[in-house]
Every structure is written in structure tokens, then in C-alpha cells.
Amino acid sequence: MSRKPYEPTLPNTWWLEKPFYIRYMLREMTSFFVGAYVAILIVGLWQLSQGPDAWGSFLGVLSHPLSVIFHVLAFVFATFHTVTWFALTPRTTPIMRGDHFVPPGPIIGAQYVIWAAASIVVLAAVLW
Amino acid sequence: MDVIETDIAIVGAGGAGLRAAIAAAEADPSLSVTLLSKVYPMRSHTVAAEGGAAGVAKAEDSLDHHFNDTVSGGDWLCDQDAVDFFVAQAPKELIRTEHWGCPWSRTPDGKVAVRPFGGMKIERTWYAADKTGFHLLHTLFQTSMKYPSVKRLDEVYTTDLLIEDGRIAGVLAHEIRSGKPMVILARSVIICTGGAGRVFPFTTNGAIKTGDGMAMAFRAGVPLKDMEFVQYHPTGLPGTGILISEAARGEGGILVNKDGYRYLQDYGMGPPDPWPRKKAMELGPRDRLSQAFWQEQQKGRCIDSKWGDVMHLDLRHLGEAKIAERLPFIRDLALSYVGVDVVNAPIPVRPVVHYTMGGIHTDITAGTPVPGLYAAGECACVSINGANRLGSNSLTELLVFGAVAGRNAAAHARGVPMPSHTNALAQADGHRKRVVALLERSKGTESVVGLRTALNDTMETGCGIYRTEDSLRATVETLAVLKTRFANVAIDDKSGVYNTDLTGAIELGNMIEIGETMALSALQRTESRGSHQRLDHPARDDAAFLKHSMAHRVEGEAPRVEYRDVVITRSQPAERVYGGEAK
Amino acid sequence: MSDTTTFTLEVLRYNPESDDVPHAESFSVPYQEDWVVLDALNWVKDNVDGSLTFRWSCHMAVCGSCGMMVNNEPVLSCKAFLRDYLKDGKGTITVGALKNFPVEKDLVIVMDSFMEKLEAVKPWIIRTTEKPVEEGTFIQLPKQLKRFKHHTSCINCLLCYAACPQVGLNPGFIGPAALALAHRYNLDSRDQGKDLRKDVTASEYGVWECTFVSACSEVCPKDVEPAGAIQEQKIESSIDWALDHLIPGRKAR
Structure with missing residues (x-):
């Protein structure tokens, strides 16, 4: 005649239970690649400051097949990260116009427009 | 048996119980208030009220209009002193809930918006879209948390009242999750346990509305007043009995029979204007509309559906924008439970047991004949509802009389000693x-x-x-x-x-x-x-x-029904007139 | 009964007086096209085993009592139609208590922790001075109401707590519903209590415990958008932190 609540624990494999959680974990994992790529960029900058030889050897490492594979992966994951974050933006920053919220479509779309514009500016700066 | 001493015990933590708790805590913060409920407060059935709460708000409206609508709507069985008090307190109580954060719907200039309801001369129903009861309940519940003197006992089921020398001494309850019995000794007790719609098979009422408080008071010797008056709401979903708010008609929804004919015009409710005319057609009182359904049913003019006889409530002409703003819950409910999108198709509806006008005999102070025992909300019968409650008066009623009960229970608690343990425990056993x-x-x-x-x-x-x-x-x-x-x-x-x-x-x-x-x-x-x-x-x-009927309990026999005069102050009984002739 | 289609309702049951862990029990239940999972549970309670225990009341998706895991998804059982889970009225539906909560008995969870968290965020209007009733209502423009209205729709059904892995991993986390309600009051034009609530919402148990899984918003039956409410509070909290470090004396407020 007395209480004895059952205390469940969350198993370590909780994230394998549903595709929704798996996608979330994937998004979390992309942070590693995004972070690693940023680290490489910083190393590159530092190498550049050390003179032509250092920069040359840095470029040499980059052209290694493993490095190329890493960059392809990093690009895929960074894209995944970006797209999923863009999709979540209407939740984090709701915008009101007049008496109503701006629907998610334009908010997400605007980010792609800014992304494309930024990419064009960078490309232009590199090519010219 | 565990014994808890408290100054004021409140049984039931729906709208009335929470309002009473807040009123008692504000009246005297030094008094301890114990709020018992068989469910968590936010599960209470106040949550399911949809359309709104009545209180004079517009310049062209008046307390007299609210009084007259209520008294004639109740077929002159209301106690008029209580109605006068009620209509005067109504706007103040509603303003308080606004200050507490209730998200009332607004006019473009930021004032509280009102809509018309059945039997109402001028629109005075405050609303929070079509989930008014939900918002009111959660506002009261969340606000109640800020008063340290209010202690909740959630999911504690009260079974009996304890009486000592003819006055209240507390309640017997048990904690549902442990089964442990407990005696709550109290100087004042307020019953706020809601109605008893579950006595009927087809009702808008939730599973918890089993008339517990009425039965407890009845067993303790308090008469139950006007119990024969049970309100059928004219528009419930067939099958489940889910409420489709009167607000649907207040916003302009129409009722038609199998011939697409607005049949209410045949029952003294016409003319069938294309716009919502106050106190006419679909904005008539609930008793008349439910009775008209029955009459049509006898004539074979209902629509035959897979759930049996229904009528159609048509909202299509309101347009999607208005429906989305004013009636989103109705749209969701109809879509989920009968597969109808109200934007494109009429809703099948039929009358459904909705409200018990009768209840624990109380007076204008929310007091019962037992000193220290109060009641408020649907479980009580003051009576402001008479033989037929007007839609949107009940949410206001639980505020007005919940507050009165809380204040008076506090005043009473200050003046009496704590009841004796021995006596209460013996009774509880x-x-x-x-x-x-x-x-x-x-x-x-x-x-x-x-x-x-x-x-x-x-x-x-x-x-x-x-x-x-x-x-x-x-x-x-x-x-x-x-x-x-x-x-x-x-x-x-x-x-x-x-x-x-x-x-x-x-x-x-x-x-x-x-x-x-x-x-x-x-x-x-x-x-x-x-x-x-x-x-x-x-x-x-x-x-x-x-006269009010007063049912008294007789041990081992059927109840004894006595009668009590209705309080008439300024409105002599007359014919109830609706439709084009209505004043 | 011969011409009635039946399906299997598999209920994860737990009787604290005889069990140490929950176990599944199957019931054969007649299929009705209009029925929801709650109706099936009530059929079992009325016709097979009166000891089957679950909470319910309104049967119209507003009281918030009947949340449970149906086929491992947190849902309101009064709005979970059998027809959406079965093919031709046949098959199996599994039902269990909401995840991430202690189980009292069968499908009934212990929700004390939520009640404490709710109270902790001070979900009421806080004002420096109360407005007298005689002065009437506040002016609140439709757009001001619209700004927070969706966050007021929370029915405390706790589906979001069952969906949130962070709640499961850190039981102290204030969690989606309570944080959304804190945000609801913070955004209300009538409220002046945001700074008081921050003590809890921006604490180690507050918004920063959220990793934006956003499962809460996915399962919310009332479109309360708790995930959004939490992210907005993170942004505010970050700006606050920055300003506190940039403007001397600001934090003292």
C-alpha cells in the first residue's frame, strides 16, 4: 500500500530511436567539421605570415588525398549545417510586420539570398 | 490518520476554487489556504469553456440590460438581488483577470473586444479567441502561485465534509497517489467542485464532473436547489458531445435542417435576417434552441448522419480569415473529431447536456446554511441562472462568487476557533x-x-x-x-x-x-x-x-423536496420574448 | 462480436505494489472508426480490467491530462485516432507512460518536478505598481497580443518534456513548457518582471541547457513553439551578458 515510482533512465542510444533524433545528432556532429575547417584556416593564415616556404608546405599538405577527402566531407557537413540552421531561423528570430508574423518562407529565403550574395562577393574578390 | 490544520480549505481548484483562493489570500495573507483538488488545477473543466465571459463593457450597454437579459433568460427563477450584485461585480472581476494577464482578444485600438451571445441585447461577452475558459483557468492558476499562503494539495480526493455542532469542521480526503486518508481541519470550507453533467451519457462535461461537492454537501445536510434544471447546449458534436461554442453563432453561424432551412424561425425566433440579430434566431437562449431541435426531430426534419439525427451549423460565409482569428479551436475540433473543415462545410451538431443550473443552496454571500461552509461556481446555486443560464454568464459567475466566497470564508475563519481533532477524527473514521x-x-x-x-x-x-x-x-x-x-x-x-x-x-x-x-x-x-x-x-x-425547489437528503429514502420563494426585486415575471419582438 | 474487427492494444503496465519494472500487457479491443486511443483504454478499463490506470478528463484536447507514448511518440491519447495507427482496423498499437518522468502506476507519471519548475519561472504578471481596477483594462494592441499569444496556448500536457532528450539527460532542466511560459510573460506588454525571471531562465538549469533539438515544438499539440521561445531567450541572455560586460554598473540592476 505504498508508493514506489519507477524511475526510468535515458539509455545512451536514445538518439538512435527516431530519425528526428538522428538528424539532430548529425547536425550536432557537423560542428566538428565546421570547427576543424576553421582551425585549418587559422593554421593557414599563420603559415602565410611565416613566409613563402611555410605557406608552400601548407598548400602541399592540403593537396594530400586525405586532406581533399576531409574538405569534401567538411563542405557537405557545413552545407547540411547551414541548411538546417536556415530552416530553424524562423523559430529563433520571429519577425512581425504590422499585426502578423512574417511566415517562415521569406525568412528562410532571405538567408539564401544573403548567402548567395556573400558567395558572389567572395568569388569576385578572389577572381579579380 | 494524518491531520492537517488550515484556516480555509477549498475543495476544487477550477476557476471558482482558484478565484476563491486568491481572494482569501488577498483578504488576509496571514490565513492559511489549502486548495484541494482531485486533479491538477489546469485539468479542471473550466478549461473547456470556449465562448467567453459576460460583463458590461460597451457605452451603449448597461447593468440593467445585463440584469434583464439574465432574469428573462432564466425564466424569472433567478434571485434578483443576486443578479443585481452579479452584474455590478462582473466588469470589475473581468478587469482583474485582465490585469493578471488573461490574453483577452482586442479591438484594433487595444481595448478588450466583446462579442454577442445568445439571449443578449447588446454584445458583452469578453473572449480570448474561442478558448476563454482555458485562458481564464491558466491565468487564475498561474496567478494563484504568487500567494505564499495558498498551499495546493493536487490529486487529493475529498470524499466527505466534517461537521461539528452544526458548523463546518473540515473535510475527509485521500491522497490519490498513495491512497493515504487525511483529515483537513478547517475553520471555513469552500466547495468549488463544478457540475454533474456526467450523470448523463451525452455531455460536453469532462470525466471529472461527477457532482462530488454537491453530493458531499447534500450528505452533510445542505439542500440542493433547482436540481431539475439541466442545460442542454444546442450545438455539440455528435458522437463525442464535444462543445461547439455559442461563439460560432455569435460570430454569425446559422443552423439549418435537412432542407437547408433556418428552422428556428418556426419557433418564435425569427425573422431570419442574414446578419446576426441580437436575441433572435441562432442568438436565442440555449433552452429554446435545444427544444427546437427536439421539435424538428419529431417532425422528421433532422439530417440523418452516421451518428444519428443532427442539424447543420454553417459557418462557411464567415470566411477563413475570421474563422482563423475568432474560432480557431472550433475549426480544429470539427476537423479532428468529425472530419469537417468549417471553412468548406457545415458542422453536424445536436443538443448535449452542458450545465447544471441547480446545485448547493447558497445565498448572495456564497454561504450555505451550514456556518463556515461556502460554495461557488457550477456546483452552487445562488441563483443567478434560474431555469436557464445565459451563455457566458458562468465564467463570470465563478469569478464573482468565487471571490465573494473567498473573502467571506476568510472573514469567517478569523472569527471562529479551530475545530477539535477528536470530534473530526471520529467523524472521519x-x-x-x-x-x-x-x-x-x-x-x-x-x-x-x-x-x-x-x-x-x-x-x-x-x-x-x-x-x-x-x-x-x-x-x-x-x-x-x-x-x-x-x-x-x-x-x-x-x-x-x-x-x-x-x-x-x-x-x-x-x-x-x-x-x-x-x-x-x-x-x-x-x-x-x-x-x-x-x-x-x-x-x-x-x-x-x-419557487426554488430544495431537495433535502433523507437517510434511506428518496429526497424530500421543499420550496423556497424566488427573490423578486424589480422585474415581475413576464413572457419571454425573443426574435424580432425582443426588447 | 464475431463481425467486429479487433486490434491489439499493448499497454506498458507498472504496478508499484507488485512490479519492479514496467511490463507489456496486450488486450484485444474492438475497432471503431471514430475511436481514439483513450476510448480504447476506457473500453479495457470498463470491460476487461478495472485496474488499468491512466489520467483523462475533457476528451477534447484541452485539459492536458491524457498525454502518453503511443507507438513511442508522445501524443494526447484523446486526439490519437485508431484509424491513423491501424490498417483496416487491424494491427497493434503500443501505449506507455510519458518518457522522462517517474512512473507512478501504469500510464500515470509523477509530475511534481514540472509543477515546481512552472512555479520557479514566476508565471504571473509582475508589476512595480499594481493598476487599480477602477482604471480599467490595459491597452494592448492586437500586434502586442499576437507577439506572445501562441506561447499562452500551453496546456501543460508535458508531451514536450517526454520528447526532449535534454530533460531526460538532465532532470533539473526547467524544460520547454515552463520556459515558454516564462517567455510568454516576458513578452506581455503588461508585464515588468523579465529581470526577475532571468534569475531562473538564464541559470544553469534554464535556456542554456537546451541544445535546440526542437523536438518540443514538433510534438506540441497546441503550436506553442517552446523551442523558439527558448532560442529567443538565449539571444536575449547573450545580449544581456555582453552589455553587462560593456556597461559598468548595468548588472547591478
């Missing part, structure tokens, strides 16, 4: 035996579901929208038998922890007692008034029945 017997009885021949079904069936067949001497007599006899059979009820679950089988059985016992007061009061009222319609006595009889 006696009451507890009834509960223990249910747990221990292993050879019972009756089941809760069997008796509940029999109760529901006999209430519907004998005590429905239209009643006759024969139907009521048969129901009264059946209920007497059910009372005896209940003594043999056995339950499957014998455990102490969270035993819903046990609470279900206690609720059933309560409902049988309540059902009996309804049927017996209805049998003895040989007239037709408001929601009480007798085919064998179709006229109102003011000479004999401008």
Missing part, C-alpha cells in the same frame, strides 16, 4: 468506512460500469430535454433501485496507489444521489420553465412554481 468497504468488498455483484450505464440511460430517457410524469416516475424508481444496487458494487483494483477504480466508484455513488435529486425535483415541478419542459404541463405556472 465513520465516513472512511464507506471508502474502505469499497476496497474490501470482494464478493460484490455489481460493477461500476454496469451501474453507471444504467444511471446514464435512465437519466437520458426520463429526464432529458422534454419530460413527462411517466418518464420521470420511471427514472425515480430506477434510481431508487440503483441506490440499493450500489451497496453491492465491487471494484477490480484493490491497491492503494493511484486507484482510479476506487475514485470512479465513489463518483458513481455521488452521481446516483445527484441524479435522484434531479429526477425527483423534475417530477414534482408540474410546470414548464426554462430548461425544464414537461409535455404534460407545457405552461409556466407562476402561482405554484415561482
Whole structure:
């Protein structure tokens, strides 16, 4: 005649239970690649400051097949990260116009427009 | 048995109980307030109210208009001193909830918006879209958390009142999750346990609305007033009985029969204007509209659906934007439960048991004849609702009289000593035996579901929208038998922890007692008034029945029904006029 | 019964007086096209086993009592139609208590922790001075109401707590519903209590415990958008932190 609540624990494999959680974990994992790529960029900058030889050897490492594979992966994951974050933006920053919220479509779309514009500016700066 | 001492015990934590708790805490923060409920407060059925709460808001409206609408809507069975007090307090109480954060819908300039409801001369229904009860309940619940003197006992089921020397001494309850009995000794007790719609099989009421508080008070010697008056809401979803708010009609929805004809014009409610005319057609009072459905049914003019006879409530002409803004919950409910998108198709509806006008006999102070015992909300009968409650008066009622009960209970608690432990414990032991017997009885021949079904069936067949001497007599006899059979009820679950089988059985016992007061009061009222319609006595009889029925409990027998004069101050009984002639 | 289609309702049951862990029990239940999972549970309670224990009341998706795991998804059982889970009325539906809560008995969870968290965020209007009733209502423009209205729709059904892995991993986390309600009051034009609530919402148990899984918003039956409410509070909290470090004396407020 007395209480004895059952205390469940969350198993370590909780994230394998549903595709929704798996996608979330994937998004979390992309942070590693995004972070690693940023680290490489910083190393590159530092190498550049050390003179032509250092920069040359840095470029040499980059052209290694493993490095190329890493960059392809990093690009895929960074894209995944970006797209999923863009999709979540209407939740984090709701915008009101007049008496109503701006629907998610334009908010997400605007980010792609800014992304494309930024990419064009960078490309232009590199090519010219 | 555990004993808790408190200055004020409140049984029921819906709108009325929470408002009472806040009022008591504000009246005197030094008093301890214990708020008991068989469910968590936000599960209380106030949550399901949709349309709104009435209170004079517009310049062209007046307290007199609210008074007159209420009194004529109640077929002159309302106590007019109480109605006067109620309409005067209504706007103030509603303003308080606005200050507490209730998200009332607004006009473009930021004032609180009002909409028309049935039987209303000028629109005065404050609304929060079509989830007013939900927002009001959560506002009250969340606001109640800021008062340190209010201590909640959630999911603690009160079974009996304790009385000492004719005055209240506390309550007997048990904690549902442990089964542990507890005595709450209190200087004042307020009952706010809601209505008893579950006595009927087809109702908008949630599972918890089993008339517990009414039955407790009844057993403690308090008469139940006007129990024969049970409101049918004209528009419930067939099958489930889910409420489709009167707001749907307030916003302009129309009711049509199988010929697409607005049949209400045949029942003194016309003319059938294309726009919502106040106090006419679909904006008539609930009793008249539910009765019109029954009349049409007799004439074979209902729509035949897979759920049986229905009428169509058509909102299509309101347009998607208005429906999305004003009636989003209705749209969601209709889509989910009958597969109808109200933007494109009419909703099938039929009358459904909605509200018990009657209840624990209280006066304008929310007090009962037992000193220290108060009641407010649907479980009480003040009476401002008379023979037929106007839509949107009940949410306001629970605020106005919940607050009154809280303040008066606080004043009373300050003036009386704490009741004695010995006396209360002895009484509690006696009451507890009834509960223990249910747990221990292993050879019972009756089941809760069997008796509940029999109760529901006999209430519907004998005590429905239209009643006759024969139907009521048969129901009264059946209920007497059910009372005896209940003594043999056995339950499957014998455990102490969270035993819903046990609470279900206690609720059933309560409902049988309540059902009996309804049927017996209805049998003895040989007239037709408001929601009480007798085919064998179709006229109102003011000479004999401008009176409240008062059902008193008699141990081992049927209740004894006495009568009490209605308080008439300034509105003499007249004919109720709706439609084009309405004033 | 011969011409009635039946399906299997598999209920994860737990009786604290005889069990140490929950176990599945199957019931054969008649299929009705209009029925929801709650109706099936009530059919079992009325006809097979009166000891089957679950909470319910309104049967119209507003009281918030009947949340449970149906086929491992947190849903309101009064709005979970059998027809959406079965093919031709046949098959199996599994039902269990909401995840991430202690189980009292069968489908009943212990929700004390939520009640404490709710109270902790001070979900009421806080004002420096109360407005007298005689002065009437506040002016609140439709757009001001619209700004927070969706966050007021929470029915405390706790589906979001069952869906949130962070709640499961850190039981102290204030969690989606309570944080959304804190945000609801913070955004209300009538409220002045944001700074008081921050003590809890921006604490180690507050918004920063959220990793934006956003499962809460996915399962919310009332579109309360708790995930959004939490992210907005993170942004505010970050700006606050930055300003506190940039403007001397600001934090003292």
C-alpha cells in the first residue's frame, strides 16, 4: 500500500530511436567539421605570415588525398549545417510586420539570398 | 490518520476554487489556504469553456440590460438581488483577470473586444479567441502561485465534509497517489467542485464532473436547489458531445435542417435576417434552441448522419480569415473529431447536456446554511441562472462568487476557533468506512460500469430535454433501485496507489444521489420553465412554481423536496420574448 | 462480436505494489472508426480490467491530462485516432507512460518536478505598481497580443518534456513548457518582471541547457513553439551578458 515510482533512465542510444533524433545528432556532429575547417584556416593564415616556404608546405599538405577527402566531407557537413540552421531561423528570430508574423518562407529565403550574395562577393574578390 | 490544520480549505481548484483562493489570500495573507483538488488545477473543466465571459463593457450597454437579459433568460427563477450584485461585480472581476494577464482578444485600438451571445441585447461577452475558459483557468492558476499562503494539495480526493455542532469542521480526503486518508481541519470550507453533467451519457462535461461537492454537501445536510434544471447546449458534436461554442453563432453561424432551412424561425425566433440579430434566431437562449431541435426531430426534419439525427451549423460565409482569428479551436475540433473543415462545410451538431443550473443552496454571500461552509461556481446555486443560464454568464459567475466566497470564508475563519481533532477524527473514521468497504468488498455483484450505464440511460430517457410524469416516475424508481444496487458494487483494483477504480466508484455513488435529486425535483415541478419542459404541463405556472425547489437528503429514502420563494426585486415575471419582438 | 474487427492494444503496465519494472500487457479491443486511443483504454478499463490506470478528463484536447507514448511518440491519447495507427482496423498499437518522468502506476507519471519548475519561472504578471481596477483594462494592441499569444496556448500536457532528450539527460532542466511560459510573460506588454525571471531562465538549469533539438515544438499539440521561445531567450541572455560586460554598473540592476 505504498508508493514506489519507477524511475526510468535515458539509455545512451536514445538518439538512435527516431530519425528526428538522428538528424539532430548529425547536425550536432557537423560542428566538428565546421570547427576543424576553421582551425585549418587559422593554421593557414599563420603559415602565410611565416613566409613563402611555410605557406608552400601548407598548400602541399592540403593537396594530400586525405586532406581533399576531409574538405569534401567538411563542405557537405557545413552545407547540411547551414541548411538546417536556415530552416530553424524562423523559430529563433520571429519577425512581425504590422499585426502578423512574417511566415517562415521569406525568412528562410532571405538567408539564401544573403548567402548567395556573400558567395558572389567572395568569388569576385578572389577572381579579380 | 494524518491531520492537517488550515484556516480555509477549498475543495476544487477550477476557476471558482482558484478565484476563491486568491481572494482569501488577498483578504488576509496571514490565513492559511489549502486548495484541494482531485486533479491538477489546469485539468479542471473550466478549461473547456470556449465562448467567453459576460460583463458590461460597451457605452451603449448597461447593468440593467445585463440584469434583464439574465432574469428573462432564466425564466424569472433567478434571485434578483443576486443578479443585481452579479452584474455590478462582473466588469470589475473581468478587469482583474485582465490585469493578471488573461490574453483577452482586442479591438484594433487595444481595448478588450466583446462579442454577442445568445439571449443578449447588446454584445458583452469578453473572449480570448474561442478558448476563454482555458485562458481564464491558466491565468487564475498561474496567478494563484504568487500567494505564499495558498498551499495546493493536487490529486487529493475529498470524499466527505466534517461537521461539528452544526458548523463546518473540515473535510475527509485521500491522497490519490498513495491512497493515504487525511483529515483537513478547517475553520471555513469552500466547495468549488463544478457540475454533474456526467450523470448523463451525452455531455460536453469532462470525466471529472461527477457532482462530488454537491453530493458531499447534500450528505452533510445542505439542500440542493433547482436540481431539475439541466442545460442542454444546442450545438455539440455528435458522437463525442464535444462543445461547439455559442461563439460560432455569435460570430454569425446559422443552423439549418435537412432542407437547408433556418428552422428556428418556426419557433418564435425569427425573422431570419442574414446578419446576426441580437436575441433572435441562432442568438436565442440555449433552452429554446435545444427544444427546437427536439421539435424538428419529431417532425422528421433532422439530417440523418452516421451518428444519428443532427442539424447543420454553417459557418462557411464567415470566411477563413475570421474563422482563423475568432474560432480557431472550433475549426480544429470539427476537423479532428468529425472530419469537417468549417471553412468548406457545415458542422453536424445536436443538443448535449452542458450545465447544471441547480446545485448547493447558497445565498448572495456564497454561504450555505451550514456556518463556515461556502460554495461557488457550477456546483452552487445562488441563483443567478434560474431555469436557464445565459451563455457566458458562468465564467463570470465563478469569478464573482468565487471571490465573494473567498473573502467571506476568510472573514469567517478569523472569527471562529479551530475545530477539535477528536470530534473530526471520529467523524472521519465513520465516513472512511464507506471508502474502505469499497476496497474490501470482494464478493460484490455489481460493477461500476454496469451501474453507471444504467444511471446514464435512465437519466437520458426520463429526464432529458422534454419530460413527462411517466418518464420521470420511471427514472425515480430506477434510481431508487440503483441506490440499493450500489451497496453491492465491487471494484477490480484493490491497491492503494493511484486507484482510479476506487475514485470512479465513489463518483458513481455521488452521481446516483445527484441524479435522484434531479429526477425527483423534475417530477414534482408540474410546470414548464426554462430548461425544464414537461409535455404534460407545457405552461409556466407562476402561482405554484415561482419557487426554488430544495431537495433535502433523507437517510434511506428518496429526497424530500421543499420550496423556497424566488427573490423578486424589480422585474415581475413576464413572457419571454425573443426574435424580432425582443426588447 | 464475431463481425467486429479487433486490434491489439499493448499497454506498458507498472504496478508499484507488485512490479519492479514496467511490463507489456496486450488486450484485444474492438475497432471503431471514430475511436481514439483513450476510448480504447476506457473500453479495457470498463470491460476487461478495472485496474488499468491512466489520467483523462475533457476528451477534447484541452485539459492536458491524457498525454502518453503511443507507438513511442508522445501524443494526447484523446486526439490519437485508431484509424491513423491501424490498417483496416487491424494491427497493434503500443501505449506507455510519458518518457522522462517517474512512473507512478501504469500510464500515470509523477509530475511534481514540472509543477515546481512552472512555479520557479514566476508565471504571473509582475508589476512595480499594481493598476487599480477602477482604471480599467490595459491597452494592448492586437500586434502586442499576437507577439506572445501562441506561447499562452500551453496546456501543460508535458508531451514536450517526454520528447526532449535534454530533460531526460538532465532532470533539473526547467524544460520547454515552463520556459515558454516564462517567455510568454516576458513578452506581455503588461508585464515588468523579465529581470526577475532571468534569475531562473538564464541559470544553469534554464535556456542554456537546451541544445535546440526542437523536438518540443514538433510534438506540441497546441503550436506553442517552446523551442523558439527558448532560442529567443538565449539571444536575449547573450545580449544581456555582453552589455553587462560593456556597461559598468548595468548588472547591478
